[in-house]
Amino acid sequence: MIHRGLPRAACGQRLVLFAAAVALALYSGTAARADFSRLGKLADDGFAISAEARLLDGSRETLGSIAPRQALSPASVTKTYTAAATLERFGPQHRFTTRLKSLAEAAPADGVLNADLWFEGGGDPGFTSEKLWRLVQRLHQAGVRRINGDVVVSQWRFGPVECATTDRCEARTRVDNAYSAPLSSAGVNFGSWCVNIAPGLAPGEPARVTHCDGPPSLVSVDNQVVTRPDDSDTRISAERVTTDHGDLMRVDGQISANAWPRDEYRGASNGAEQTADTLTAMLERFAIDVSGASRVTTAKPPDAAQTLAAVEGKPLQELILRTLNYSNNYMADVLALNLVETPGAELADAGRALESYAAGLPGHGEVTLESGSGLTTDNRTTAHGVNVMLESMYHQSSLFPSFVAALQSPENGVMRFIRRGPESFQHNVMLKTGTLNEPYAVRAMAGYFRTAGGRWGVFSVLINGDRSTPYLSWSKVLEPLSADLADMIDTH
Known part of the structure; x- marks a missing residue:
């Protein structure tokens, strides 16, 4: 019998081609599912979603999107705009400087400063009591032992800043947190x-x-915390209230007899007055006598005043790391206020400076930013706009390392709630989260990812509820979002 079929080699080639076609079909089917289809189901519960993920190579391929140009509240994802804008303006190694000045002689022979001592705030969002200690130490090293005048704290650059959110307005009289x-x-x-x-x-x-x-x-304390036997539960509540006599820290609860001491932080009622009180206490500890009082002003130190001591803050790249990793609202808003060149800046001015930065990014689109922290739902942007900003930072080789290093890896992030999801999400993503619960739920996330093939991408997800939507836990967002992003990573 004569066989008219294909030669054996040709049959082998056909089998190889068939297998490749099947593999391609399976891959294509998987790739087709690499979108935001899981996350999109939150819309069934009434949540508005703006989402976009795309590659940053020459293709700039969009891997998934849901209403990417719909403006929604980004909550603390706003801080990525603040970080990017300040890095562009000042550079990663910029340091904010705080100074002590006076009209008196810089090195008085008898150690007496016969004039007011001016503390000139430098707008350093990371200025701590350690830096203040160094500043007073340098004043002491300059030979000052007595001040025949007042201690004047100058916040001429900005402050006191008007409260722009309910939390900060209420905090003027009572607060149970530090972020306000x-x-x-x-x-x-x-x-x-x-x-x-x-x-x-x-x-x-x-x-x-x-x-x-x-x-x-430094601050009055109403202590109602009781010591309990070893291995008892430690439960402490704390709030700062403002009385006719100043700030009062009220602490209540119980502490185990064998518990480690713990620190409780609560926002002061007036930042510059808090600095004046702390500075006066440190002058006293260095045995520098002050004949006058301490006071706060929005005036600049006299032009003829000499710098007696100065201290530089940490580099901007370190400030941004702390701002984004811990989502520090105070630091973010102070950084944004530093973008305003005119004295006496308010949060609205800082917001306009951030809007101006975003407007300079080609293709960004709609944006409204009223603060640098995102503590208000009045901030609005789009997933597409956030990605434009992230892409701009990616292409700036001198700034990108400082920027991306300030984001969190889900596997190793300081915020434990993001340590979930598929392995490729845990290992291949750097992100910033945003959370608000009032007046409605906001869950936001944005950052960079690396695909299995080594390609860089950006993603942004903004989810907003309203007064009628149910409570939205992060687990309900992270479960579908991490799976969607993992598919995009694995299939590219």
Whole structure:
């Protein structure tokens, strides 16, 4: 019998081609599912979604999108705009400088400064009591032992900044958190008081409460914390209230007799006045006598005033790392206020500076930013706009390392709630989250990813509820979002 079929080699080639076609079909089917289809189901519960993920190579291929040009609240994803704008304006190694000035002689022979001592706030969002200590130490090293005048804290660059959100407005009289701290170019310790709570000497005794930075006179304390036997639960609540006599830290609850001491931070009612009190206490600890009082002003130090001591803050890239990693609202808003060149800046001015930065990004589109922190739902942008900003930073080789290093890896991030999802999401993504619950739910996430093939991409997801939508936990967002992003990563 004569066989008219294909030669054996040709049959082998056909089998190879068939297998390749099947593999391609399977791959294509998987790739077709690499979109935001899982995340999109949140729309069934009434949530508005703006999402976009795309590659950054020459193809700029869009891997998934849902209403990418719909403007929604980004919550703390706003901080990525603040980080990008300040990096472009100042550069990663910029340091904000805080100075002590006076009209008196820089090195008085008798150690007496016969003039006011001016503290000129430099707008350093990371200015802490450690830096203040160094500043006073340098004044002491300059030979100053007595000040025949007042201690004047100048916040001429900006401050006191008007409250623009409900949280910060309420915090002027009462606050149970640190993120609503007041804003000032002359602030210290992120605008918050800190008290240390340690167990008493025996069960039944009051806890021992001291100020973290100095004598108890810095802020009054109403201590209602009781020491309990070893291995008891430690439960402490704290709030700062403003009385006719100034700020009062009210602490309540219980602490185990064998518990480690713990610090409690609560926003002060006035940032510059807090600095004045802390500075006065440190002058006292260095045995520098002050004949006058301490006061706060929005005036600049006199032009003829000489710098007696100065201290530089940490490099901007380190400030941004802390701002984004810990989503520090105080630091973000102070950084944004530094973008305003005219004195006496308000948050609205900082917002306009950020809007101007975004307007300069080709193709960004609609944006409304009223603060640098995202503490308000009045901030609005789109997933597409956020990605345009992220792409702009990616292409700036001198800035991108500082920018991307400030984002979190899900596997190793300081925020434990993001440590979930598929392995490729955990290992191949760097992100910033945003969360608000009032007046409605906001869950946002944006950042970079690397695909299995080594290609860079950007993604942004903004999810907004309204007064009628149910509570939205992060698990309900991360479960579908991480799976969608993992598919995009694995199939490219």
